[in-house]
Amino acid sequence: MENTKIALITGASRGLGKEIALRIAERGINVILTYHLNKEKAEELVAQIQKKGTKAIAYQLDTSRIDTFDDFFNQVAEHLKEKTGHSKFDYLINNAGIGNNIPFDKTTEAQFDELTNIQFKGVFFFTQKALKYLNDGGSIINVSSGLTRFVGPGYAVYASTKAAIENLTRYLAKELSDREIRVNVIAPGAIATDFAGGQVRDNKQYNNYISSVTALGRVGVAEDIGGVVAFLCSKDAAWINGQRIEVSGGMNL
Template structure:
């Protein structure tokens, strides 16, 4: 990982809002420089950067559509440029593959277009973006992929989404095995239900859904963004360097 006296730098995809925003703020509070990506939320991305800088940290926002691999080459060059210009670094220490979309449709009604959209963002995007970023990753660095509790338990309507995330979990183990010689750890974090604006704020805006999900957790509540942001910071801390190839679920003990 970072052996110089400069602070480590993390790249967080989808870091402008929701879970990604919380991850960025928690890591920045620990002295980590942040490169966050956004697809359409320019104002949200700028606000997250402003918050980090107001607290004395360093951050930059870059546009990226993780569902479009044709833009990955130019994006990686932008990352190289910002690493040098903004952080005085040549390598990333941390990569968090967080960006995602949510589509709720039964197995019988899922369209091929919906399937492809989920695959391109969650599985293909994670695979090839990480691949393209490997030359920019520092030896001894960390990669954290974001999955979902829905790979362990099943709620109707999320079959295609969960299938992509199950693929990410399998990919994580292979990445950990193949990148181990470089000292790079690769793990996957699987959040349970979290009250954010994901899927249009489906949990946040539905008292009935929120109550039903809360009743299934050990703590009697759904998660908050900071529950996940804090765990990400812990998994990327120096003390977690012996953990690799693992699935860590952060669900408040749902459906135990």
């Protein structure tokens, strides 16, 4: 991974993370990606990126397991040291997450804790651990949701954790300014992937409803998101900092 930028992307074996990795790689940025369970898909993505002439490697990571973060970063640092002569990377994309549609009055403490640990607590402490390895002048991109602006019944916990991520983004942008690290957050609208059981992708009635309340007249696809993150990892985005960028096609305007 010599003489080029390096991005670390969590949850990149499928869905939005996969598309983000591909679009970033198209810009000549080498990729370190994580997966939770699907090693085969992650390795397929690594091979796909490498065929494009960009370097990539995949590591297993459970972003709710804060006790594993030190070992993870030690592995990454050793790999980078071997390949580049230093142990740092340039971009951190906190993409890993889950989506549970649970009515507020039926949400259990276990479900609340699972979402909070992955969507907020894990992101908070993963980013904290990453700072040691993130180059000055680098960038952090967090992933939120359009559901922090408009309401989708059943996503009270999910949207609350994402609202916390948006607030954290602004704090990081301020507190990391002495290192010239830019921190922004994207907020996708409804996307047709397997996220949250594939409801947007597979439920025709729901798909039609989302299309009807979106200015551009359709649901989003993963390809709509990856390019925005890749842009935020470019010099063209050098003056964008502490911002929430909604990528929803004009949903619920």
